[in-house]
Amino acid sequence: MELLAYAAFFLTIALTYAIICLGLNVQWGQTGLFNVGIAGFVGLGAYVSAALTTPDAAERIGGFDLPIALGWLAAMAAGGGLALAVGLLTLRMRSDYLAITTFGIAVALQLVFQNTESLTGGAFGMAFIPRPFSGLQGEAFAFNGLNLALTAAVVLACYLLLEHLLRSPWGRALRAVREDEVAAQALGKNPVLLRIQAFALGGAIMALAGAVQAHFIGFIAPGNYLPMMTFQVWAMLIVGGSGNNRGAILGAVLVWAIWALSGALISEVFPADQQARAASLQIVIIGVMLCVILLWRPQGILPEVRSVSRHLGRRNKDIKP
Amino acid sequence: MNPQAIIDGLIAGSTIGLGAIGLTLTYSILRFANFTHGDFLAWGAYLTLTVAGVLGGLAAGLGAPVYPFSFGWGLPLAMFGGVALTVALTLGLDRILFGKLRARGADAIIIVMASFGASMALRSLLEFIFTAKPAYFTKALQIAKPLGLGMRATPDQLLVIGMTAVLVVVLHLLVTRSATGRAMRAVSENPSLAGVYGVNVENVIRVTWIIGAGLACIAGVMAGLLVQIRPYMGFDLLLPLFSAAILGGIGSIPGAMLGGLIIGLAEAFAVQIVGAEWRAAISFVILVLVLMLRPQGLFGQKGA
Amino acid sequence: MTALSVAGLHAGYDPDLPIVKGVSFDITRGEAVSILGPNGAGKSTMIKAIAGLVPCFAGHVRLGQTDVTGLASHHLVRNGMGFVPQTENIFTRLTILENLQIAAQLLPKAERAGRIAAMLDMFPDLAARPGELAGALSGGQRQMLAAARALLTEPQVLMLDEPSAGLSPKLVGQVFDTLRRISEAGVTLVLVEQNVRAALTLTERALVLVDGKLAHDGPSETLHDGKLLGELFLGHRTAEART
């Protein structure tokens, strides 16, 4: 029973990552936009939802005690809004300016989480975030099970929405822009507008994931939203298969499992004073794994169904001498 | 306003500028935003520290401080070794990772992503080898000497500023006057046309890595000497480096240096107003302003 | 003596979709040959594949006696190939002189200054202001700089991709006069052209490329009346290839 409860807990966390991955898949897999600030978008969603739904607290502004669902919606609006702003700023320019800017967003938001104590609780973070089904907290199995079901429902909803969108004219236009911008433009598609829309949609989904995660755990702190998270999510999508929504979900569960198991192994094998050091080895391994996959199997485990996307370098343009 | 901020800003700006020069060169010639560049600074510092340790073991006298500086002959000697090893690291990385992707014709953004993965791996590898605990090149303490107008600086700091100035001038002459520099500018404008002109593009790329890695190592050693050495030192500098390179205009060496100084000075002054905890946000604000107002940078080509 | 030999060449941007599909021809030293064909036939792709800028999937390219298939373009330059691409054929952010200096880097040190001076003599337009950015040149002057740069290393084979594209009739005349002089000096000339009439008067032989294949290979006179050429372009007729 205990094990099952733990399994449900583990899977719930993995599924929150699956939501982030789905958001990233809209941005990268479908559109080819490189977001290096995922942790910032996820953290933003978590903090916005937490600020709206926590009970009033003396030491900080916020704490409006609003319903969880409202928090989720606000998180999506915040994430989508931020992504919209970033998109408007950079998506007219060369593609790696977006990468640099999103990297900067994550750094700046991290500082906001850390330093605006009156809003975010500073380094101590925010506690008492209402958890769904909190009436059942005494019964670990039922509580974890129901939360798992809820998170799975969110994943499913996102998945169905995205699959539907991809089959819609909008999704086809998006892929057309990614595959051949000039030709798409000639057909009257506006590549910049499409990209901005996709980026905002992805940002909203990531922020939603942050909110879901925050409400499940009940506590957030700036340390949860380090570049490490961005990196993990990238590894998940690339392993699973960019461009494929099922691949995104599979990659999230798989990489999270590898992460959790290797973490458990390290805490078993290494003495306490060496564990932080050994944990950095975990990151090395994931970093190397990411590079190896980019080199040898850029399409991931579940490749994109239609055609391997052009930016994976399968079809050369002029060869570089 | 405290005039000392000028000195503090120039010192921080020297490190940022040198790092940004390497970044802007690789950016314009290899055509991708290299997220590992910050980690080259950190690796340069640690590699130099390691070489210095070995040298110190061989000849103890090398560690004795040479007046008026806080370090002995061992450090500049070790820096040659550190530069060579950092160059080897980048060339190795280019051979096993970036060069392979380039040969396959992968889009720039895939190479950016690979650099992001490699950066995470390199940084954590440093943490694994050397632990997260800060390290120092020297234990000697230095007293800042008054320079007038309420400003003070240590001899080490003045040396860093002077050395940066010399390096920038030499590099600028190299790129604008020499055949190698001409070939670099040609490749940055159009690599396949450079091949048609008879330029060996892979050689130019190698030279670019060598310059970038060498400067990164020197910048890392400077930062390590004046502040401390940490596995995350390069990562924390990454955003200032990118901001400086974009502010200066991608591909421009004087631009990157000027961008670095502007960011260093802006940080030093802003910190007095908003507090040191917001330091990292300054370069982000500058980046956003540049992208909004002048995306090609101060000395950049339009449409780049 | 064969200057350039292409045998069974397949080339393009994607191995699954070759643009050039099995082209063979030999060009004798000193010969001047035009390559004609409708837009999109693959002329630029073929000439770029020969110059080492586009991947070759099958077949061979020989320059003199040397097999240069798949070599990077800078190796070909060293082997006596001069190539002027159709577009973006000079460095606009470098000065005129720097453009020439880069090419001159392949020569022994002692010869560089002399060859650059010789090129500036040949193209007085360029000599007027060698320190100016090449991006400030007019369309015709750009073609001259591109040709000067390619000629600077005294290539055995000079390939030009539509050197007259976008030029006024007067400038077209100038460019072709220059090319005639070059050809008369004994340089093997391969000329991709849309300007059929001018090309045919300059060269003694013409190849016609249609849809990635050689549709015709014969003396220029056979195409002078235009009827055959029209039929070839439309793909109605394929003439036997001359050997």
Ligand SMILES: Nc1ncnc2c1ncn2[C@@H]1O[C@H](COP(=O)(O)OP(=O)(O)OP(=O)(O)O)[C@@H](O)[C@H]1O
């Ligand atoms: N960089 C590229 N990547 C992919 N396909 C290309 C590329 N360049 C050209 N093509 C395709 O190759 C085919 C042949 O083009 P190419 O430029 O060789 O024709 P061309 O005969 O030179 O035409 P033109 O007379 O218009 O210059 C065209 O269908 C074109 O779309």
Ligand SMILES: [Mg+2]
């Ligand atoms: Mg063409």
